[in-house]
Amino acid sequence: MSHLLELRGVHTHIGAYHILHGVDLAIPRGQLTMLLGRNGAGKTTTLRTIMGLWRTSKGSVHFGGQDITALDTPAIAHLNIAYVPENMGIFADLTVKENMLLAARKAGNAAQMDAARLEWIFKLFPAVEKFWNHPAGKLSGGQKQMVAVARAIIEPRDLLIVDEPSKGLAPAIVNNMIEAFAQLKQSGVTILLVEQNLHFAQRLGDSVAVMDNGRVVHAGCMAELAQDAALQQSLLGLAL
Template sequence: MSIAVMTATGAPQRAVGPAQPVASAQPLLQLQGVHTHIGAYHILHGVDLAVPQGELTMLLGRNGAGKTTTLRTIMGLWQASQGRITFAGRDITRLHTPHIAHLNIAYVPENMGIFADLTVKENMLLAARQARNVAQMDTARLEWIFKLFPAVEKFWNHPAGKLSGGQKQMLAVSRAIVEPRDLLIIDEPSKGLAPVMVNNMIDAFGQLKKSGVTLLLVEQNIHFAKQLGDSVAVMDNGRVVHAGSMAALAQDEALQRQLLGLAL
């Protein structure tokens, strides 16, 4: 089972109320010299990545650069064969996925990880680990999620498998934030979405960012990345080949072409 399991003023967190981004020079998540092998294949070749606390970090790169493998290695779905991964100062390199998730890290995989045969409500309840039934779910937090993603409320009693691609993506993110999280990791949240849905997702992630949650996103939609990213890391051939400010990369067309083969 995939782990898919955080606004403007008034967004709920530990207790519902206003939140501000946390400014910190220390990364909340850090990878140092991480290598990953999948069978006979050496996919990651010494990844160094720092995700600053309270910011939204974009992980960019061409197809096959190793972005998804990096996320899956962070979550323990694939084990690092060398190197170190730390979260909030704790070494999580050898932890199993359930233990990593219990550290308040949520992961939305590229395939979204929803249960098609269950209703939207049942999908949300499964992700709300502190609740045994819908009545025990955090009502204020649900109302906040419904404002971010109205389709989740609209199709509350519908089978998740009958939702559109964009609605499924909204449900996947909603499941990830149904409980407060310290780090949200999402693989290509805008993939396959119509432009209007992409804009809705940008608005929602902008609110999530304002709540102070730390986010790490893999993204191919450059408009999405430019609108939301604070910092950026660019991967190529299993390594991070550039790290810095997203705004600085967005203004440097020569560097964009060098790193990504295109101009933003």
């Protein structure tokens, strides 16, 4: 199996705190991988380390066969990797259109954005079109999450990394998000999702990695984990 992204023995310190303790993680190309684990297990730190926002103190990160461990965050993003952080990173005072335009590096103005791709995004996330000229800060949490993901895919990406896309969302919005990620997966993009919503994980995941205490303690097929209640209990302290 071809892996698009690999972490090999990654350690990350934040100040005096040793957060990641030798993370080994392989993300298969063209699949949706769920990164699960209890709060504080190191999931968000893993994503931030991949993006160069926090530095590895030991180990390496490889993308498409290239060692990207020492690259800064803008250089990593330019490799066609998009990252949606847990706080969504929306520019509240800008309109939805202006938020999207900032992410569309090839467009100097709204008219230069890829019309066909925008149409596809509007079908995935109707709220993006509906609130196109509204300040993004005035949107609901679910609408902001849609804008954040839409902004990340305004240009074709090789890898999409999203931290807890369903957090705090109403069930109807969660189902909308599941549909959108299913379509994104079908379009061929490789996706890495951190998620606490196990229904979300079960519906979407091809492969899964479970973290605990700064390490990956289980990696395999999502369907196998979804069918093994004892394994879920031991890894996550709860059952799907």
